[in-house]
Amino acid sequence: MKTNFWFDRWHRIGPLYKKFTENLLKCFGVSKIDYISCCIQAGEWRWPEERKLTDESQLLKQLTPPLVPNPDMTDKTVWQGYGPGDFSVQKAISTLRIKGNKTEWYHLVWDCVLCGNGEESVQHLFFQCAISQKVWQKMCLIHKMLCSSSDEQCWMSAKWKANTFFNELKKLALSVRVYQIWRARNRFIFQHIPVSAVHMVDEIVRIVQLTTVTWRKVLKTNDNWNLAVEWGLSHPCFNCS
Secondary structure, three states, X not given: OOOEOOOOOOOOOOXXXXXXXXXXXHHHOOOOOOXXXXXXXXXXXXXXXXXXXXXXXXXXXXXXXXXXXXXXXXXXXXXXXXXXXXXXXXXHHHHHOOOOOOOOOHHHHOEOOOOOOOEOOHHHHHHHOHHHHHHHHHHHHHOHHHHOOOOHHHHHOHHHOOOOHHHHHHHHHHHHHHHHHHHHHHHHHHHOOOOOHHHHHHHHHHHHHHHHHHOOOEEOOHHHHHHHHHHOOOOOOEEOO
16 A cells, blocks of 8 residues: 555545644654555554644544555545546546636637637648638639649648659648648637738748748759749749759
């Protein structure tokens, strides 16, 4: 039995360190690291002989638990917070949070804040949300080469691993898109800034243009040149060899 005498919740009044002073330890001659087995003998409670009689020691004896722990059994941690069953993060949050009246916006904690529909999962937020889809559609209208594939999530597929100008630019654009959606979500929640698909597209283009300024030795082909013009890239350094 490894239940701690001083810190663990083995007594009905809770952990002893929250109810008594350390004088109780001195009175019984036990330390903070001792187990409750020091108070059990022959299957019965046997409090250590008091070195000095105090009000705290007498009170603890009066509050002796009716059940005696079985020293042959393995200790088990039991959840005693909100909700039955085993421990979970949701139950811990429910135990710690301050209860109040239900507000009109309670559903926003779990619903997608950009569109107000559906649970805010990664899949929904970045690919299924109406706002996310509107951003994608506007990008496709402006930059047709970006939407040459029917599947917008193919940027994660193996065929995009080649380090071509087209692949790198497309991966950059879609990565920035994910970032802008996440940024818009947080700004709406914490700063109450309205979400604008047009503004997000403008920011995506601006960041792509700034990032590609440092790119060098791009192979000068008609497709690469047209792609650079389509995105408004400023004087890409093409490899003319």
